Amino acid sequence: MLRTWRQRITITDIFIWLIGLAIAALVIWGTIATLQQGKYPGSVWLDLTIKGLALGGVYALIAMGYTMVYGILKMINFAHSEVFMSGPFTAVFVAIGLSKSGFLNKQPVISLALILLVSAGVSTLIAILLERICYRPLRNAPRLVPLITAIGASFFLQYVFRGFYGSGTYGYPDIKALDHSWTVGGIQIYATQVVVIIGAIVMMLILFGIVQWTKIGKAMRAVSEDKEASELMGINVDRIIVFTFGLGGASAGAAGILYTLLYPVVTFYMGFFPGIKAFTAAVLGGIGNVPGAFLGSLILGLLESVGPNLFLTGLGIPSPSQLKDAIAFIVLVLILIFRPTGILGERISKDKA
Amino acid sequence: MKNKSSYWAKTLQNGLIGGGISLLLSVVGLVLAFGKTYIISGVLTMAQVFVLAPFLFEATQSIRQLPSKEPIKTLLVGGLTGLLGGAVLALFILINNFINIRSVLINVSPDLVNLLTFHLPLVAGLLALLGISLVVGLVAAGVFMLPDRIRGALSQAVMVVVLVGLFRDLIVTVILHWGWVQYAFLWIFAQSGLTIISALLLFALVGGLGYWSAGRNRKAIAANRTPRQQKVVRWGTLGVLGLIALLLPAILGSYFSEILDNVGIYILMGLGLNIVVGFAGLLDLGYVAFYAIGAYTLGMLTTSEAVGLLHLSFWVALPVALVVAVAAGVILGLPILRLRGDYLAIVTLGFGEIIRIVVLSDWLKPLLGGSEGIQRIGKPAIGGLVLANQQQLYYLILVCILIAGFIAIRLKDSHLGRSWMALREDEDVAEAMGINKVTTKLLAFAMGALFSGLGGVLFATKVGSIYPQSFSFIVSINILSLIIVGGMGSIPGVFVGGLALVGLPLLLSQFADFRYLIYGAVLVIMMLRKPEGLAPEARRRLELHEDDAGPGLQEELQTVTKNPGR
Numbered sequence: 020m021l022r023t024w025r026q027r028i029t030i031t032d033i034f035i036w037l038i039g040l041a042i043a044a045l046v047i048w049g050t051i052a053t054l055q056q057g058k059y060p061g062s063v064w065l066d067l068t069i070k071g072l073a074l075g076g077v078y079a080l081i082a083m084g085y086t087m088v089y090g091i092l093k094m095i096n097f098a099h100s101e102v103f104m105s106g107p108f109t110a111v112f113v114a115i116g117l118s119k120s121g122f123l124n125k126q127p128v129i130s131l132a133l134i135l136l137v138s139a140g141v142s143t144l145i146a147i148l149l150e151r152i153c154y155r156p157l158r159n160a161p162r163l164v165p166l167i168t169a170i171g172a173s174f175f176l177q178y179v180f181r182g183f184y185g186s187g188t189y190g191y192p193d194i195k196a197l198d199h200s201w202t203v204g205g206i207q208i209y210a211t212q213v214v215v216i217i218g219a220i221v222m223m224l225i226l227f228g229i230v231q232w233t234k235i236g237k238a239m240r241a242v243s244e245d246k247e248a249s250e251l252m253g254i255n256v257d258r259i260i261v262f263t264f265g266l267g268g269a270s271a272g273a274a275g276i277l278y279t280l281l282y283p284v285v286t287f288y289m290g291f292f293p294g295i296k297a298f299t300a301a302v303l304g305g306i307g308n309v310p311g312a313f314l315g316s317l318i319l320g321l322l323e324s325v326g327p328n329l330f331l332t333g334l335g336i337p338s339p340s341q342l343k344d345a346i347a348f349i350v351l352v353l354i355l356i357f358r359p360t361g362i363l364g365e366r367i368s369k370d371k372a
Numbered sequence: 373m374k375n376k377s378s379y380w381a382k383t384l385q386n387g388l389i390g391g392g393i394s395l396l397l398s399v400v401g402l403v404l405a406f407g408k409t410y411i412i413s414g415v416l417t418m419a420q421v422f423v424l425a426p427f428l429f430e431a432t433q434s435i436r437q438l439p440s441k442e443p444i445k446t447l448l449v450g451g452l453t454g455l456l457g458g459a460v461l462a463l464f465i466l467i468n469n470f471i472n473i474r475s476v477l478i479n480v481s482p483d484l485v486n487l488l489t490f491h492l493p494l495v496a497g498l499l500a501l502l503g504i505s506l507v508v509g510l511v512a513a514g515v516f517m518l519p520d521r522i523r524g525a526l527s528q529a530v531m532v533v534v535l536v537g538l539f540r541d542l543i544v545t546v547i548l549h550w551g552w553v554q555y556a557f558l559w560i561f562a563q564s565g566l567t568i569i570s571a572l573l574l575f576a577l578v579g580g581l582g583y584w585s586a587g588r589n590r591k592a593i594a595a596n597r598t599p600r601q602q603k604v605v606r607w608g609t610l611g612v613l614g615l616i617a618l619l620l621p622a623i624l625g626s627y628f629s630e631i632l633d634n635v636g637i638y639i640l641m642g643l644g645l646n647i648v649v650g651f652a653g654l655l656d657l658g659y660v661a662f663y664a665i666g667a668y669t670l671g672m673l674t675t676s677e678a679v680g681l682l683h684l685s686f687w688v689a690l691p692v693a694l695v696v697a698v699a700a701g702v703i704l705g706l707p708i709l710r711l712r713g714d715y716l717a718i719v720t721l722g723f724g725e726i727i728r729i730v731v732l733s734d735w736l737k738p739l740l741g742g743s744e745g746i747q748r749i750g751k752p753a754i755g756g757l758v759l760a761n762q763q764q765l766y767y768l769i770l771v772c773i774l775i776a777g778f779i780a781i782r783l784k785d786s787h788l789g790r791s792w793m794a795l796r797e798d799e800d801v802a803e804a805m806g807i808n809k810v811t812t813k814l815l816a817f818a819m820g821a822l823f824s825g826l827g828g829v830l831f832a833t834k835v836g837s838i839y840p841q842s843f844s845f846i847v848s849i850n851i852l853s854l855i856i857v858g859g860m861g862s863i864p865g866v867f868v869g870g871l872a873l874v875g876l877p878l879l880l881s882q883f884a885d886f887r888y889l890i891y892g893a894v895l896v897i898m899m900l901r902k903p904e905g906l907a908p909e910a911r912r913r914l915e916l917h918e919d920d921a922g923p924g925l926q927e928e929l930q931t932v933t934k935n936p937g938r
Contacts, residue, residue, distance in 0.1 A: 031810055035707045095714050112476050156900055162713050163655050164899050167856060170657070171895025174849060178889035182400025185478045291845075295725075298718065336735045345729040348722035355719050356707045 035356060042353065045334065052333025059328060065206040067325045073212045073281060075320025076219025080274030081297035082304070082312040083226055084146070084267025090243040090307035091263050092158070097169035098149055099271060100294020101176035105145045106138030106272030108180055108285045111189045113137045118192035127196040131276075139272035145176065146268025147261055155257075181287040191283040211280045218277050223313055226270055230309055239263055243307065292344060296323070299351040305361030314362060323347055379449070383434045387453040390430030391460025394423050398461070398488065400889065401479035405882045407487050410565030411537030417565075418538055418882075419487055424508050427457040431512035447513045454509020458502045461488060465498060525582035532578045537565040542879055549625055617770060621763040629762040631878045633834055636769035637827050638854060639870035643776045643863070644823025645851050650861030650909075651789060652816035653796030654709075655717040657848050658724030661704070662697045662821040664731065664843035666828025668740060669693035671838050674750030686752040690829055697825025698818050705817035709810055724848060732840040745839035749832050765834055772830060776823050780863055783819070792816055793861075846888065850874070853891045856898055859905020868907045 053059075081103050088096045096102075114134050117123040123130045153172045157165045199210035230236040241249040242259045250256050278293060279285060296319060304315025326346045331339035354361065397403050406418035431453040435446055465485055467473070473480045489497020490504075515523055536543070540561050547554045560570040597605065621629040641663060648656045673682055673689035684692075708719045731740050740746070752759045752768060759765050783789045791812045794802035803809050832838050854873045858865025873894070877887040898905065 029810070031706055031710070038707060095718065153896055153900070160899075160903070163653070163717075164903055166655065166714050166717060167852070168896050168899040170849065170852070171892045171899065173892065174888050175892025175896060178886070178892060179396070179400055182402070182479060182886075182889065183477050295718075295721070302715075302718075336733075338734045341733040342729060342735070345726050345733075348726045348729075351722045352708075352719050352726075355711060355715050359711065359715060 039353070039357060042349075046330050049330040049333040053329055053331075054333075056333060058332060062205040063328075064325065065204075067328065068321065069206070069208060069212055069216075071321035071324035072317060073215040073219075073320070074324060075300075075317035076216050076223075077274050077278045077281070077316075078293065078297045078300045078320055079313045079316035080219055080222055080226075080270045080277070081293060082301040082316050083223075083270045083309065084264075085298050085301040086304075086306050086309060086312040087230075087239070087263050087267050089301070091239065091246075091260060092154070092165075094154070094162075094165045095169065095298070096149075096154075096264075096267075097166060098153075098173040098176060099146075099267065099298075100290035101173050101180075102142050102146045102149065102268050102290075103271040103275050103278075103294055103297075104285075104287065104290030105176065105180060106140075106142035107191075107275035107279050108184060108189075108287065108289070109141040110134045110138035110272075110276065111191055111279075111285050112184075114191050115189070123192060124195045127194050131194070135273055135276045138276045139269040142272025142275065143265045143268040146264040146271070149176075150261060150264040155260075177287050177290070184287070186287065188284050188286045191279045191285070193283075197280070215277045215280050219274075222270060222273055226266070227309055229266065235259070235262055292347075295351075296347045299347055299354070302359070302361055303350065303354050305363040308361070308363050311361055311363035318362075319347060319350060322350060379434075379437055379439065382437055383449050383453055384456065386430040386434040387456025388460060390426045390453060390457035393426035393430075394457060394461055395464055397422050397426070398484060399477055399479055400886070402886050402889075403487065404479055404481070404484050405885065407483065408564065409538065409882060410540075410562070411534055412571045413562030413565045413567055415568060415571075416537075417487075418534075421534060423461070423488065424504070427454045427505050427508045428512050430454075430457060431509040432516065435513055435516045441517070443517060446517060447510055450511075450513025450516070451506050451509040454505040454507070454512070455502060457509075458505025461505075462498045462501055465489065465494075465501075469494065521583060521586045524586050525579045528582040529575045529579035533566065533571055533575050536560075536574060537571070539879070540565050546624055546628070549623070621766045626762055629766050631875065633762050633766055633769055634878060635870050635875045636766065636773055637830050637834070638851060638874040639866055640769065640773050640776055640830070641824050641827035641851050642854050642858075642866040642870055643773070643780050644820045644827070646855045646861065646863065646866050647780060647783065647792075647823075648816050648820035649852070650855060650859075651784065651796065652792040652813060653713070654813060654816060655713055656720045656817075656820060657717045657845070657852070658704075658720035658722070658727075659820065659824055659851055660843050660845065660847040661720075661724040661727040662701055662824035663828040663831070663847060664724075664727050664840075665700050666693045666697045666825030667832035667838050667843070668731065668746070668828075669696045669825075670829045670832045671746035671749045672739065674833075675746050676748045676750070684750075686750045686833060689750070690752075693829050694822060694825050697821045697828070701818045701821025702814060705814045706810075709813045709817070721845065721848075724845060728840055728843050728845075731843070743840060745837055746832075747837040749836050749838065751833055751836070762834070765830075769830055769834075772826055776826070777863065779819075784863070788812070788815060849888075849891065853895055855905075857894060857906055859908035862905060862907050862909040865905050865907040865909070869905075872906075 081099070084099045084102065085096060088094065088099070114123065114130075117130045117133070149172055153168050154165055157168060197210045197214060201208050201210075228236075230239060238249065238254045238259050239262070241252065241254060242256055246256055249259075274293075297316065300316035300319040301312045302315070303319055304311030304313065306312075323343050323346060327339035327341075327343045330346075331342060336342070403419045403422050406422060409418040410416065411418055411421060431450040434449045434453040435441075438446060438449060465488060468480055468485060488501060490500050491497075492500055515526060518526070544558070544561055547557050560566060560574070566574065594602075620632060624632070641659070645656065645659050648654050648659070670686075670689050670693045673684045673692060674686055676683060704720070704723055708716055711719060730736060732743055734742055736742070757764075759768055791802070791807045794805065794807055795809065795812055799809065831842075850873070854869035855866055856869070857873055858867070858869030873891065877883045877890070883890070
């Protein structure tokens with residue numbers, strides 16, 4: 020307290036700020052250089068923006084699972100990426116079946132709803148089982164113990180599903196009704212992108228509504244505020260935790276189907292990257308904070324799709340889109356170093372220590 | 373205290389869980405993979421062990437929670453649990469008979485059904501399955517009613533018979549190197565697994581030994597030794613272990629030496645990660661990054677290909693690679709050390725992935741070879757002798773492990789080691805006691821990076837060519853699993869974990885597909901049941917079992933604090 024700011028700055032701070040400044044300089048320089056080159060016309064940037072928004076919507080739904088669980092249990096559910104994978108990897112068999120019988124193209128809306136339901140159902144089931152078997156016995160364990168359990172569970176689930184359905188890939192069948200695209204002002208907008216963005220927004224609103232306006236949502240917020248006090252108020256904490264996992268699972272499963280509209284191939288390891296990116300998004304927005312997760316996801320989706328071309332082309336890096344995953348990780352590292360509370364999250368900063 | 377209905381409900385639950393576990397093992401393909409692996413020739417396959425072991429385990433669980441141990445009730449509960457487990461499997465097979473489950477779950481093949489129904493026609497097979505499950509449950513109950521000493525000996529004997537049967541091929545391959553000695557042992561084994569007679573003999577032998585040794589109070593014998601005798605015993609054990617370690621490649625031949633080399637590299641890295649995670653409590657999930665940095669630095673400096681920079685010799689490149697790895701550790705460590713435990717884990721994970729993605733990209737391809745990797749990496753040479761084959765490299769790895777092990781042991785009880793543990797237990801208190809958080813944590817990170825970099829160097833020179841695929845996240849998980857299985861913070865634990873987790877899957881090819889499934893399950897089960905590991909550090913064990921720490925453990929802790937060198 021009595022020290023001046025000059026004394027409080029350590030060599031670590033200087034080092035961190037130097038790294039930060041260097042990265043900021045690189046990004047700005049790269050952006051200016053790219054724009055000066057004028058390699059890409061404006062429509063490319065708009066295309067990438069729409070792609071990024073669609074991707075961000077998917078990340079937002081996955082991020083909900085991380086952020087809600089974190090809000091209540093203060094733990095990173097590392098296995099959430101496998102909860103996300105389990106839904107679409109299972110529902111692909113429903114989709115293939117529906118496609119073979121011709122029902123998919125006759126009744127695309129009902130079929131899609133059915134696939135979504137199966138996917139969300141499986142993911143919910145996995146999430147609840149995960150909580151029951153892996154996390155509940157460890158609620159009062161030291162912090163690293165549930166995290167290591169979650170990592171183990173993540174690998175276990177990946178390879179269990181590999182055992183179930185094999186190590187190959189499965190493709191979601193095309194839906195003819197979504198085979199449209201419109202050209203608006205020089206940019207092409209695909210029907211799938213529109214469905215994904217609208218679907219993500221609708222589902223986010225539903226989730227937000229559940230958390231904000233229902234009785235069980237109120238109980239969730241109470242538990243995340245103070246577990247003991249809410250137990251004294253007659254809230255069944257176990258039930259709320261199960262509900263939270265279930266809700267996160269359902270939203271991850273639904274996100275999985277939206278994701279397959281963008282990338283229709285499913286495998287057992289498909290969860291890793293979307294999962295870690297959604298986690299990044301949740302941290303970016305402020306973990307434990309529902310609107311924050313949405314905001315963070317949109318930003319991350321945009322950074323991932325626009326970023327490689329915008330920042331890296333100007334630096335003379337060939338095929339920059341290979342580095343899009345690295346950009347997401349760099350965002351993760353930077354946000355955790357510079358602002359671990361995220362953009363909107365102030366609330367949990369007190370238990371940072 | 374418990375009412376009557378609760379243990380029946382528990383029995384029902386245990387039975388269903390047992391069935392569920394068996395079903396899971398069958399559906400993921402583990403059972404089928406061991407369908408032809410006999411433990412006892414013509415009698416028992418490993419597949420059957422996998423199917424029936426969960427029933428046995430769950431039946432024991434059911435019996436454990438019985439309020440009173442009346443024989444009839446014990447038998448009833450045990451049998452019922454087994455039967456229920458069998459019923460789950462039988463139901464699944466029955467459903468499979470009407471719906472083609474295989475179109476979704478690829479492992480539910482006719483072979484699996486045949487295996488589960490003991491190659492009998494459907495109805496007879498299902499009845500046999502139910503009958504055998506019932507018998508397994510009853511056996512569990514019967515064993516439970518025996519005195520402790522016999523029960524312990526029995527389970528030891530069963531374990532040894534299963535292990536020897538399972539590793540039959542390996543043991544035979546090794547024995548065949550031994551000249552005339554082989555005939556003394558070969559008769560034990562059948563074409564696959566053990567012969568019935570030798571299985572019975574082995575069972576009797578191990579059971580008898582187990583029964584005898586259970587009667588001896590080992591602690592009392594150890595305590596009665598004079599300090600001088602203790603010293604002799606300790607150095608004697610070490611000497612024998614050292615001699616075995618020196619002779620292993622000659623005993624085992626070149627195929628097993630390569631496996632040993634892999635295990636050795638993992639143990640080396642485990643020793644490093646043990647410092648970071650076990651001593652200092654920093655969960656580093658990007659440990660593979662330093663491994664990659666060590667391997668790639670060595671590759672770039674020593675390769676005879678065009679991408680190489682300087683074409684240096686191994687011994688010149690080695691220190692450079694280590695310095696680069698440590699520098700990377702410090703550079704990564706500086707900014708992230710103020711992060712809380714779980715965030716630190718995720719950031720290090722991100723760092724590891726960034727390294728892999730960058731190495732894989734076209735951007736640095738002229739330097740690092742992109743997805744084609746770096747070939748023709750230099751081999752170490754001592755005088756005129758090039759350490760080219762696996763047996764020779766083994767000794768290099770062994771020397772590295774010895775150095776690393778020595779450093780780790782010395783560090784553990786040094787001022788630095790105690791500072792690490794203090795930080796692990798409580799950062800704020802440790803800082804208040806005058807420990808410099810940044811330097812201390814940074815040193816842990818640098819030590820970890822050093823060993824990991826060394827592991828990478830050895831890996832690169834061993835395989836001679838490196839690709840980005842070899843440096844994925846899964847390597848970090850591999851090493852993390854092995855120190856968790858052994859026991860976080862425990863140095864012998866690293867060896868136990870390395871042999872069990874890296875050695876076994878390499879030795880048993882049937883396990884190869886299920887390696888990471890088992891790692892995942894092992895991580896979860898260890899955390900739930902035995903978070904202190906198989907070869908735990910005494911202090912950690914006490915910490916994690918504070919409630920049930922009996923007087924024995926307290927005593928042990930006191931001896932540990934008294935003789936820190938142990």
